[in-house]
Amino acid sequence: MSVKVADIGVDEELASRMPKPPKPGLAQRGWMIVVAPLAVVAIVAGAWEVASHFVSAVLIPPPQRVVHDFGTLFARGTAQGALAISIRELYIGLFIGLVSGILLGMLIGRYSMAEGILGPFINAANATPLNILIPLLIVWVGISSKARILFVVLITFFPVLLNTAGGLRNVSRGYVEVGKTMGLSERQLLRKIILPASVPYILAGVRIGVALAVIGMIVGEMEVSNVGLGYMLNFYGQGFQTGKLLALVFLSSLIGVFNVTVVRLVQRRFFRWTVAAR
Numbered sequence: 001m002s003v004k005v006a007d008i009g010v011d012e013e014l015a016s017r018m019p020k021p022p023k024p025g026l027a028q029r030g031w032m033i034v035v036a037p038l039a040v041v042a043i044v045a046g047a048w049e050v051a052s053h054f055v056s057a058v059l060i061p062p063p064q065r066v067v068h069d070f071g072t073l074f075a076r077g078t079a080q081g082a083l084a085i086s087i088r089e090l091y092i093g094l095f096i097g098l099v100s101g102i103l104l105g106m107l108i109g110r111y112s113m114a115e116g117i118l119g120p121f122i123n124a125a126n127a128t129p130l131n132i133l134i135p136l137l138i139v140w141v142g143i144s145s146k147a148r149i150l151f152v153v154l155i156t157f158f159p160v161l162l163n164t165a166g167g168l169r170n171v172s173r174g175y176v177e178v179g180k181t182m183g184l185s186e187r188q189l190l191r192k193i194i195l196p197a198s199v200p201y202i203l204a205g206v207r208i209g210v211a212l213a214v215i216g217m218i219v220g221e222m223e224v225s226n227v228g229l230g231y232m233l234n235f236y237g238q239g240f241q242t243g244k245l246l247a248l249v250f251l252s253s254l255i256g257v258f259n260v261t262v263v264r265l266v267q268r269r270f271f272r273w274t275v276a277a278r
Contacts, residue, residue: 093152105164155216167201
């Protein structure tokens with residue numbers, strides 16, 4: 001019996017000295033990040049191609065036609081002007097919405113008096129469908145870029161504000177008490193404890209905001225303009241030019257994907273602790 005125990009002890013000692021194999025799944029995960037989306041795109045494109053042979057091209061044009069129309073829009077210069085207007089209005093409104101949402105979210109998340117005063121108005125405004133405000137925006141600022149930018153601001157503002165306020169409210173009280181015990185001022189508490197702990201919530205709101213901003217841009221241009229991608233979507237939709245319509249839909253989607261990707265890259269580059277648990 002003692003020999004067996006000794007043998008087991010020797011085997012365990014040798015096993016502990018042997019180099020451990022690399023953790024499985026890292027290389028596979030890297031491949032999956034690339035291969036899985038491509039496989040999904042290939043499946044969708046194949047199903048789309050098959051469906052286009054059984055349905056009218058007015059309803060579902062073949063992928064080749066959509067790609068051709070996409071190139072035609074840029075070759076003729078039709079898309080560039082509309083895209084430049086849309087991008088300008090999108091990022092002006094997005095910047096204002098993000099900055100104001102974060103600042104006001106910090107205010108109501110940190111100070112209960114501010115939340116008590118502003119909370120009911122914010123909840124009421126957030127519960128109001130934004131599209132019913134379009135006629136009011138037209139009355140206030142007219143049919144101009146200001147109305148479209150303001151619509152982007154409104155649709156971006158609330159998710160950023162609510163996530164920022166929720167992040168500040170969910171900071172551990174123990175961390176704050178330790179900071180106060182160490183003699184940190186209110187500004188130091190915000191900079192060194194509260195804001196770093198709230199970053200995951202803030203970034204979650206920003207990701208939602210940058211995606212919704214594209215929706216706000218398109219809806220605003222559909223309702224309050226005769227320029228931009230939204231107007232072109234209306235124009236081609238009413239003319240049953242489905243190939244060009246789908247091309248613009250994909251272009252709008254790419255803008256949203258680009259925005260979210262930039263936010264994720266910023267998060268990985270400057271706020272690595274927020275993705276360390278993945």
